Amino acid sequence: MTVRSPGVRGRSGTPWLYLAPALVVLGGLLVYPVYQLGLISFLEYTQAQVSGGEPATFQGLGNYAELFGDGEFWRVLLATVVFAAACVLCTLAVGCALAVLLTRVRAVPRLALTLAALGAWATPAVTGSTVWLLLFDADFGPVNRVLGLGDHSWTYGRYSAFLLVLLEVVWCSFPFVMVTVYAGIRSVPAEILEAAALDGASQWRIWHSVLTPMLRPILVVVTIQSVIWDFKVFTQIYVMTNGGGIAGQNLVLNVYAYQKAFASSQYSLGSAIGVVMLLILLTVTLGYLRLLRRQGEEL
């Protein structure tokens, strides 16, 4: 990519002028809060400090030591990683499979599936959560009737509650993958696919050996986006398991941080959890950037 239009040289102030609003907003409402998040995580910060009753005292790594010494934190961290990984895998599998399916059908089924997916995508997280709760409700839900499960409660057990949330998350996030990958497949020249089909390649073979390499940049973007979104799932867990499940069995880091800060006023512990999440996602980002660079894509 070369950008050399007349007037660019000698006008080095212009890009900064264009960037100014974005930088002001991001600086004030993103960078500064992140800095404060880090700061609070090193302080003693509870209700007394919030109301100004006591000065905030520096704790060093005390909050982190407390956090890492707490078995619950490690349990929640493990649950978050496993849950996010399961969500990402299911979302990608469903999204890609349906994108391929879309290329195999005529206009009417394609429109039906696209519209249904857009509907799921458009559904607000709060709404989706309550609707899925009703569908799987022990007393009034249709799912238990159809499956003959009686009044089995899905939110009572730890794993069935996670499974229920996973279903909802996949339902509302596969459309993004499907639509994006479908758009990507459509941009692959038909001649290539025809040639592969003429050579007798199976569907799976075409997907694996022809489409995947060509769609690689799209798949990377979609995967990373899913990782970021699913690692930070908040609303679904909060609403569907009523703030983290029975005795906190369904907590993920995000909800855990929120509960620590706002339910038990331990703002510094909540902030420390936030910092840990930030660091984990940063690692993912760096891996993503290296992937992009290896592919030779220029930023």
Added chain:
Amino acid sequence: MNLPRMRVRVRRPWRSAAEVSALIIAAVVAFPLYWMVLSAFKPAGEIESDQPRPWTLAPSADAFRRVFGQQEFGRYFLNSLLVAGTVVIASALIAFLAATAVTRFRFRFRTTLLIMFLVAQMVPVEALTIPLFFLMRDLGQLNTLGSLILPHIAFSLPFAIWMLRGFVKAVPEALEEAAYLDGASRARFLWRILFPLVFPGLVATSVFSFISTWNDFLFAKSFLISDTSQSTLPMALLVFYKPDDPDWGGVMAASTVMTIPVLVFFVLVQRRLVSGLGGAMKD
């Protein structure tokens, strides 16, 4: 498109199987939404029955009446619209300028900035509720809609800039040169030529900021503590949802009301969204 030619080669039984499964999957995916609307219209006795039926013979608007009868529900709706609308327009304009800067200029720290925009997307918004709460308090924005608008603009920007890059890049250089040769000023090129060309991309991008703002209930829950007249729809919905004894009819009616604007928005931009995502990802 060249696809129709290719599809001829798919053997007939396979295609029928694919089409049948596509229709079944579409029905499954749409089912929760159908159940939501259905439950909103079911009379109270039917919804709380242990023999749920996928139809109702006596549709009733009682649940909707309860929802709209709730104190100032209309106001919550307007609040939500106002917040989402402001965020969509403001972040689209700001992101457009920023995306133009990082794609059509070469300057120092350009790559660093791009990486920063990418990294900014990783920030767990919910974790920032804590410092943002203190920031809003110090700015005197607690209990105002500003406490929702400002953070959401900031959180929409990085993804919007990142996505818009592709669209701005796709506008040929030659066009820019021609405009300058014809004596257009930089501002004129920006708003009269580049902006309309990038507009479909802006629409595709705005879907994301609209959804995340419209759906937000964490900020609303945390920043609008005492002044309920500033509340937004997700909060109003949760009034009906008490974990022990939810008013399912009310919840589903409120959910329906809350989902419709997003659906309308989606249907309106659907075309642009699909081509937009394809364009943005292709680079």
